[in-house]
Amino acid sequence: MLLFILAVLSLFRVGFITLMHAYMGDMTTLNDIFTALYYGLRISLKSAGLLALISFVVCLGLQVFFHRPSADTRLMLGTVYVFLLSLLFYARMPYYEQFHMGFNQLIFNTLQEDGYALFYTLMEQYKLLPRLALVLGTGWLLRQALKKWLACGVIHLPHFPRWYQNIAARALCLLIIYYLVIFIRFGGSMTYAYNVDWENSGITRDQLLNEAVLDDMQALYRAYELHERMRYSTGLAIDPEKMTAYGARLSGHELKTKNLDDYLKKSAQGSKVAKPQHIFLIIAESYANWPLLPQYRDLNIANGLKNIISQDDAAYVPTMLPNGMSTISGVLGVTTGFTDVNLYLNCIEEGYREQFPTAIAPQMKRLGYRPKFWYAGPSSWERIKDFTLAQGFEKFSGSGDYESESGNVWGSDDRYLYQAVLDDIETARPTFNVILTVSNHAPYTVDLAAEGFDPDNIMAGLPDQLKNNQEVIKQLGHFWYADKMLANFVQQVRKQYPDSLFLIVGDHADRLNIETNPKMYERYGIPLVVYGQGINKQIFADQAAGSQINVAPTLIELVAPAGFNYYSVGPSLTRGAEIGVNYGFWITRNFIGKAENQPPEAIDGEASPPSWDKLEQEIDCVRAISWWRIKNGSSLGERE
Numbered sequence: 001m002l003l004f005i006l007a008v009l010s011l012f013r014v015g016f017i018t019l020m021h022a023y024m025g026d027m028t029t030l031n032d033i034f035t036a037l038y039y040g041l042r043i044s045l046k047s048a049g050l051l052a053l054i055s056f057v058v059c060l061g062l063q064v065f066f067h068r069p070s071a072d073t074r075l076m077l078g079t080v081y082v083f084l085l086s087l088l089f090y091a092r093m094p095y096y097e098q099f100h101m102g103f104n105q106l107i108f109n110t111l112q113e114d115g116y117a118l119f120y121t122l123m124e125q126y127k128l129l130p131r132l133a134l135v136l137g138t139g140w141l142l143r144q145a146l147k148k149w150l151a152c153g154v155i156h157l158p159h160f161p162r163w164y165q166n167i168a169a170r171a172l173c174l175l176i177i178y179y180l181v182i183f184i185r186f187g188g189s190m191t192y193a194y195n196v197d198w199e200n201s202g203i204t205r206d207q208l209l210n211e212a213v214l215d216d217m218q219a220l221y222r223a224y225e226l227h228e229r230m231r232y233s234t235g236l237a238i239d240p241e242k243m244t245a246y247g248a249r250l251s252g253h254e255l256k257t258k259n260l261d262d263y264l265k266k267s268a269q270g271s272k273v274a275k276p277q278h279i280f281l282i283i284a285e286s287y288a289n290w291p292l293l294p295q296y297r298d299l300n301i302a303n304g305l306k307n308i309i310s311q312d313d314a315a316y317v318p319t320m321l322p323n324g325m326s327t328i329s330g331v332l333g334v335t336t337g338f339t340d341v342n343l344y345l346n347c348i349e350e351g352y353r354e355q356f357p358t359a360i361a362p363q364m365k366r367l368g369y370r371p372k373f374w375y376a377g378p379s380s381w382e383r384i385k386d387f388t389l390a391q392g393f394e395k396f397s398g399s400g401d402y403e404s405e406s407g408n409v410w411g412s413d414d415r416y417l418y419q420a421v422l423d424d425i426e427t428a429r430p431t432f433n434v435i436l437t438v439s440n441h442a443p444y445t446v447d448l449a450a451e452g453f454d455p456d457n458i459m460a461g462l463p464d465q466l467k468n469n470q471e472v473i474k475q476l477g478h479f480w481y482a483d484k485m486l487a488n489f490v491q492q493v494r495k496q497y498p499d500s501l502f503l504i505v506g507d508h509a510d511r512l513n514i515e516t517n518p519k520m521y522e523r524y525g526i527p528l529v530v531y532g533q534g535i536n537k538q539i540f541a542d543q544a545a546g547s548q549i550n551v552a553p554t555l556i557e558l559v560a561p562a563g564f565n566y567y568s569v570g571p572s573l574t575r576g577a578e579i580g581v582n583y584g585f586w587i588t589r590n591f592i593g594k595a596e597n598q599p600p601e602a603i604d605g606e607a608s609p610p611s612w613d614k615l616e617q618e619i620d621c622v623r624a625i626s627w628w629r630i631k632n633g634s635s636l637g638e639r640e
Helices: 002-019 030-066 070-099 105-112 115-124 128-150 163-185 207-213 216-232 240-251 294-299 303-310 327-336 360-366 381-390 414-424 470-496 520-524 548-559 612-632
Strands: 265-267 278-284 314-321 370-375 395-397 431-436 501-506 526-532 565-567 585-587 591-594
Touching: 002 030, 002 070, 002 128, 002 207, 002 216, 030 070, 030 163, 030 207, 030 216, 070 128, 070 216, 240 612, 278 327, 278 470, 278 548, 303 314, 303 470, 303 501, 303 526, 314 548, 314 585, 327 360, 327 381, 327 431, 327 501, 327 548, 360 370, 360 431, 360 548, 370 381, 370 414, 381 395, 414 431, 414 470, 470 501, 501 548, 520 585, 520 591, 526 548, 585 612
Parallel strands: 278 431, 278 501, 370 395, 370 431
Antiparallel strands: 265 565, 314 526, 501 526, 585 591
16 A cells, blocks of 8 residues: 555656646756655655555454454555545646645635635636546546555465564564654654655755645645644744843833833824825735736736826835735735734634724724725625624625625625725715725636727737637736726726825735746735825835735824824834735845745845844744734733
């Protein structure tokens, strides 16, 4: 069983590399591929060993206690294995296309998604039925191969004429098994020092090959480990004394207090614009920053936002990171001001126990605005209605609350969402509106032709290999539609309510790109655009950079009077924020990198990257404070 499962895992690894070869870098060599296959074989020893151990224990138990022959049991268990491995193999490829990773911790968040909507998306966008047919066909072929393999019979220990010879033979067999178990446990090594696991498997220069090293079982194990680490801890040894040091770093000075919120307290420097009657914070689904970059201007899918950016009363920060890999992470970052530490506040009691002092809605309410949350999808998604109301929004509207003639399982087309917001604008009271769109999301169902999309307009910006790829063209068309609806809404509101203020930010990126191996900046970056009377190009410093936890303090500093007290983990982009951090990355105006001590990727200019010590302190501080405030509240407890 061990050798058969190992062969299956190796076969799937070769298949994954072959079918996904377009994602390999140009500098990848045959030596890189062979290296990945070699280390993959070693790490798959662990996966195959686990399944073989399960078979051994089950078969031994049935034979000892029930005298049941093991051949049928081995075939039954092996059949289950090959069908499950086939399912994971065919699921991993579209997953990689979306996230440029094998399975990661985001899969655990799918448990909170709308089940029907998720199933419909799998059926329509990811061709679930044809993939299931492939799973069944591959599983059946592997079962037939397993049946023939098991028919080869079992090797029995030889029987010797003398008793001590039999004992010696069996002792030698146990010794061989012992060392074989060690060899398998450490991934083709006899010591832990040369152990191969998911944490040290990135041994090639190519991202695809590094992911291929991990078989599907190991990728799932990595996802579980990362999820658990972030669920129970920030990865830091946190105590009240250390939190005091983090608080002092965040605020710039140490306070004699046992209340963490005192360190989060800030005083506004004075409004940058005349107080707007209405504020609109648009969290745009999958609105990545890369279509705004000069090298993609011929795609013509982001012309609406580009036009807004070009206005004299608009400011643009091109170096922003999403709070996490999913929409809900972005929403939580904007609405609560906490960085993503894998504590999904919408799903745990802490998110409903109190309104966090850093939450955007109650702080805008103190400034005289009525906070409203508008979502293009159903109110049940991720408990978004319950959560936003619990965190201070006075009104929530989902797709069931307004007229909509088209859309998909995730919600209505953006046209109807924006119209609902426009129809609801009050004249008597200032309002603060957070708007979460959905159209730029699979399954892509907008009638693009009816909306005026002409594929010819994007052809000049497409690589030759994608000019006949109708699926990619459709996805780009939905980006174009989302951009068009956003720009039309801003234009309509600005015409009717000229003093309105707009903040536009993407919820996440990393879902669509016309490059198979985009640079880190193009893959993860999102835009932040501020537009309205009184805004100018100099409102943000040239070195401004941040993430979604910087959005709320930035807005407050734009509109709040001098001396207004507010709370935030991240600093305002108007007050010198130069480093953005999130769940796994950091960004400055000139560099982007992973939240670990690795060489960063240059974005622009010839400046030197910040020191790792400075970055590590910033990352640890933001994560630790977010985690502590969520899990332990504001009290720092007794100091020693």
